[in-house]
Amino acid sequence: MEAVAAEGDREQEVLAAAEALIREGRTLNLSLGDIAERVGVSRSLLYVYFDGIPAMIDALFNRHLDRMERTVLPDPAEGSSDFHDRALEAFDAYLDYLIDNGPILQLILRERHQDSPLGPASRQRFRSLLRRIARETCQALDLAPREAFVLLELIAGIPESLAPLVRLDQIDRATAHATCRRLVAASLNAFKVRAG
Incomplete structure (x- = not known):
């Protein structure tokens, strides 16, 4: 044993x-x-x-995706039913994830498809996760799928820009969270959230 x-x-x-x-x-x-x-x-x-470096990177990717799913994407039934509140909580959690774990997922995902070290199962898992998030965004904000993906990618840039500042002690965590919430809220408020 x-x-x-x-x-x-x-x-x-x-x-x-x-x-x-x-x-x-x-x-x-x-x-x-x-x-x-x-x-x-x-x-x-x-x-x-x-089996080699790609297998290690694939294992790291899955480890970090597990962490992110647990902290950033809780089951909607467990939290607030309001999309706006859930989105703010998710981007707050994403900021914490990035501060605590660094840009590992970003570095892995920036590789082009032909150069991606990820196996097919990992790529499929990530695409399914993105579709789930985009579907909820489409429904809540009355957006087309492509628009939802672009909006999510743009908003994700907010915590992705703030986290390195915290990691380098250029701003404190509380300031980063206040800034993140304010910018994410402004981005979401630009769209009319569907009732129900």
Whole structure:
């Protein structure tokens, strides 16, 4: 039983090393040698846990997507029934997620489709998540799907711009949240929210 736990711990160590290198370099251009050196193992041992760098990045992506889904996208039945309130809460939670975790998801998602390190299941999972959010936005704001995607992408830029300022101690978390809420609310208020 201890051997199984140790293997799981080693796999988590490998992922933690890969994530640290991505954060430090702000790039997905990792080498197995750098990861092995960070963990203190041989390069060949990394293949026991992952098929290569893309598999590590895919695992990191799923780990972070799990975290984000839990914190940013709670079940609508559990929270406020008002779209505007839920959206403000979600973007507040997204800001906290970015402050606490950094831009890992952004770095992974900025890769072009042909260069994407994500496997088909991860890409499908992310597309399903985006469709779910866009569908709710379309219904609440009476927007076409393309408009909803663009609006969400533009609003997401607000916490994505504020989080690095907090991480660099240029503003405090409370100021970032107040700014985020004010800008997100103004963006949403530009559209008439459907009743019901």
